[in-house]
Amino acid sequence: MDLITTATARDESGRDAPVAILPVGSFEQHGDYLPLATDTIIASLVASELARQYSALLLPPITISCSHEHAGWRGTVSISARTLHHVVTDIADSLAASGVHRMAIVSGHGGNYVLGNVAQEASVRGPRIAVFPQGPDWHQAREDAGMETDGYEDMHAGELETSLLLAFYPEVVRPGNESADWTADRPHLLTLGMAAYTKSGVVGRPSLGTTAKGQLAMASLVRSFGDTYNVLRNAPG
Numbered sequence: 001m002d003l004i005t006t007a008t009a010r011d012e013s014g015r016d017a018p019v020a021i022l023p024v025g026s027f028e029q030h031g032d033y034l035p036l037a038t039d040t041i042i043a044s045l046v047a048s049e050l051a052r053q054y055s056a057l058l059l060p061p062i063t064i065s066c067s068h069e070h071a072g073w074r075g076t077v078s079i080s081a082r083t084l085h086h087v088v089t090d091i092a093d094s095l096a097a098s099g100v101h102r103m104a105i106v107s108g109h110g111g112n113y114v115l116g117n118v119a120q121e122a123s124v125r126g127p128r129i130a131v132f133p134q135g136p137d138w139h140q141a142r143e144d145a146g147m148e149t150d151g152y153e154d155m156h157a158g159e160l161e162t163s164l165l166l167a168f169y170p171e172v173v174r175p176g177n178e179s180a181d182w183t184a185d186r187p188h189l190l191t192l193g194m195a196a197y198t199k200s201g202v203v204g205r206p207s208l209g210t211t212a213k214g215q216l217a218m219a220s221l222v223r224s225f226g227d228t229y230n231v232l233r234n235a236p237g
Contacts, residue, residue: 003044005058012057019102019232020095023047023061026109029073030157031202033176034165036075042164043108049218050225057100062087065112069193073201081114088118092127101127102232126237130228137224144220145213149205153183158204160217167214177206
């Protein structure tokens with residue numbers, strides 16, 4: 001899978017991109033039919049397409065992040081929020097040292113709440129950082145793709161994630177999504193973790209996933225990013 005850029009230093013010198021794009025995924029359970037690397041694959045897919053469409057500097061993905069709510073499932077690995085904070089801010093500072101003072105974080109995992117704090121703090125002194133997609137961007141992507149679920153019902157390994165992988169890397173989707181639907185309210189998720197609300201690891205409706213929906217969702221995200229890109233480019237500092 002072509003998830004890591006092969007651009008050279010000369011390529012990037014010629015491009016002279018004002019904005020870098022950092023995909024941040026995770027390594028966590030996604031039921032029996034999607035890979036542990038699902039969030040990393042999706043973040044890298046989105047970041048690659050954004051970098052291509054907006055001629056931005058594409059960075060390699062951060063592949064392990066804050067997946068503590070998935071603890072207990074074999075294969076899931078997490079780092080602390082403070083570690084993720086340090087890694088991302090170090091990357092932004094390193095980019096600034098080479099003349100790139102704008103960075104968009106493409107987040108493929110909803111549990112990385114600390115990324116919002118990273119962007120919030122960076123707005124005070126720079127480098128400028130934005131997190132994409134935000135809730136409204138995901139909502140628009142679902143709507144544009146004609147998905148039947150919303151982000152709450154379809155939280156994990158459901159219609160959205162299955163559709164994106166079917167559209168771009170169908171070979172990683174194993175049989176079983178067709179019969180794995182499971183929805184649940186989860187009022188104490190951060191306290192009790194996913195295991196309190198699902199035995200399969202799924203919260204969503206993966207049976208609804210299709211290739212066409214994944215393609216339309218990606219196109220929507222590319223359009224939505226235009227506003228974030230313009231904000232980063234035009235922000236002072």
